[in-house]
Amino acid sequence: MSTQKFNYLVLLLLLTPAIIKAQPRPLSLSEALTLAQENNLNVKSAQARVEAARASYRMTNSVFLPGVEASHTGMSTNDPLNSFGFKLKQEIVTQQDFNPDLLNDPGSIENFQTKIELKQPLLNLDGIYARKAAKNQLDAMSFQSNRVKLNINYEVKKAYFMLELAESSVEVLQKSVAVAEEALRLTKNNAEQGFAKEADVLEASVRVEERKNQLLEAQNQRQTANDFLAYLLGMEFSEVIETTDSLIQPPMQVIIDRNSVNLENRSDMLAYQKQIEAGENMVKSNKMKFVPRLNAFGAMEWNDESLFGTSANNYMVGASLSWSLFSGYKNAGAIQHATAQLDEARINYEDYLSQSQIEINRATRKMELNYNRIQSSKLAKEQAQESLRIRTNRFEQGLEKTADLLMSEALTSQKELEYIQAIYNYKQSIFEMELLIEQDINE
Numbered sequence: 121m122s123t124q125k126f127n128y129l130v131l132l133l134l135l136t137p138a139i140i141k142a143q144p145r146p147l148s149l150s151e152a153l154t155l156a157q158e159n160n161l162n163v164k165s166a167q168a169r170v171e172a173a174r175a176s177y178r179m180t181n182s183v184f185l186p187g188v189e190a191s192h193t194g195m196s197t198n199d200p201l202n203s204f205g206f207k208l209k210q211e212i213v214t215q216q217d218f219n220p221d222l223l224n225d226p227g228s229i230e231n232f233q234t235k236i237e238l239k240q241p242l243l244n245l246d247g248i249y250a251r252k253a254a255k256n257q258l259d260a261m262s263f264q265s266n267r268v269k270l271n272i273n274y275e276v277k278k279a280y281f282m283l284e285l286a287e288s289s290v291e292v293l294q295k296s297v298a299v300a301e302e303a304l305r306l307t308k309n310n311a312e313q314g315f316a317k318e319a320d321v322l323e324a325s326v327r328v329e330e331r332k333n334q335l336l337e338a339q340n341q342r343q344t345a346n347d348f349l350a351y352l353l354g355m356e357f358s359e360v361i362e363t364t365d366s367l368i369q370p371p372m373q374v375i376i377d378r379n380s381v382n383l384e385n386r387s388d389m390l391a392y393q394k395q396i397e398a399g400e401n402m403v404k405s406n407k408m409k410f411v412p413r414l415n416a417f418g419a420m421e422w423n424d425e426s427l428f429g430t431s432a433n434n435y436m437v438g439a440s441l442s443w444s445l446f447s448g449y450k451n452a453g454a455i456q457h458a459t460a461q462l463d464e465a466r467i468n469y470e471d472y473l474s475q476s477q478i479e480i481n482r483a484t485r486k487m488e489l490n491y492n493r494i495q496s497s498k499l500a501k502e503q504a505q506e507s508l509r510i511r512t513n514r515f516e517q518g519l520e521k522t523a524d525l526l527m528s529e530a531l532t533s534q535k536e537l538e539y540i541q542a543i544y545n546y547k548q549s550i551f552e553m554e555l556l557i558e559q560d561i562n563e
């Protein structure tokens with residue numbers, strides 16, 4: 121193998137991974153939405169908050185379930201009272217142990233105690249309402265998580281068609297650059313033949329550079345849109361996404377009856393409602409701290425003079441009724457604090473509900489406006505295209521100035537971009553409305 125062929129082979133091997141990596145990945149909108157639900161960081165964070173709330177709710181099982189503890193303790197003492205007590209626990213007391221001299225000076229004795237304790241709540245009303253509040257918080261987090269997912273779907277839809285918009289803009293400007301370059305070529309030919317001035321050539325050259333700069337900016341915007349969509353989908357930024365759902369299609373007008381929209385059933389509204397219920401239960405929980413608590417307990421222990429010995433055993437069972445009569449206004453203050461938080465939650469809910477209704481009204485008007493803009497921009501685009509066609513034919517026949525042709529081409533490109541932008545704006549307003557009413561809208 122020659123050196124030249126070897127170098128070519130090495131270069132090909134080095135470039136192959138980059139070539140493979142640069143291959144675009146076709147992606148439909150439905151596939152993008154699925155990837156976002158699986159990989160988006162905000163969705164994962166919301167799911168983690170739900171799991172944290174579920175763990176907090178599980179902790180409240182202690183209101184009903186028993187607590188069990190096991191321990192093993194070793195002690196050595198010559199204290200008369202404890203020494204005699206250890207012998208009783210070990211069941212080794214004899215008549216000789218009642219000798220006053222031995223009672224007063226028993227010497228050293230060891231005791232190893234193995235103990236199992238059980239505590240069973242019977243009636244803790246404050247804990248029961250606190251458990252209900254924890255369940256309300258879990259439900260609220262679940263609704264909030266669902267709202268986060270819907271928000272991410274909205275962002276993905278916007279970003280997906282933003283990438284499609286950027287790609288369409290690049291295509292329009294590429295055609296514009298080609299037209300400008302062709303106009304420059306014809307102008308140079310006319311100038312060589314004496315049918316055009318040098319100023320016309322310079323003007324055509326400036327137009328080409330302007331269009332190329334606009335193309336570079338559009339390509340940069342496309343890369344930015346690609347990166348943002350990749351971020352939402354949890355993909356590598358180096359991956360090139362190729363959208364397969366077209367933005368350019370005749371849209372149908374969507375009519376929304378604002379009076380039929382029930383905002384109170386929206387996920388974020390349900391989350392607010394659950395938080396209010398949690399606040400109500402926390403007020404009740406703090407009030408129930410003035411009510412007595414009833415708990416049962418039991419213990420089984422083994423005592424021996426040897427490590428882990430079980431020569432003697434005993435048990436103890438019982439129940440306790442406790443009542444906190446006064447805690448320095450701690451409980452009263454807790455009730456006032458929980459009540460104030462409940463009032464704030466109710467006020468915030470009413471305020472959020474009103475703001476959401478305003479958003480519905482604004483989004484409805486925005487949809488209507490954007491749809492009308494599609495119709496007007498479509499007509500303007502068609503008129504500009506026809507004007508450009510006429511001027512191009514006249515320019516090729518030497519009947520039109522270069523400046524007029526370039527101005528007509530610039531206007532046509534602008535109107536094409538405005539038409540594409542109008543379609544995107546209308547789709548975005550539909551996606552926003554879908555988020556606001558949590559319902560898919562069929563165009």
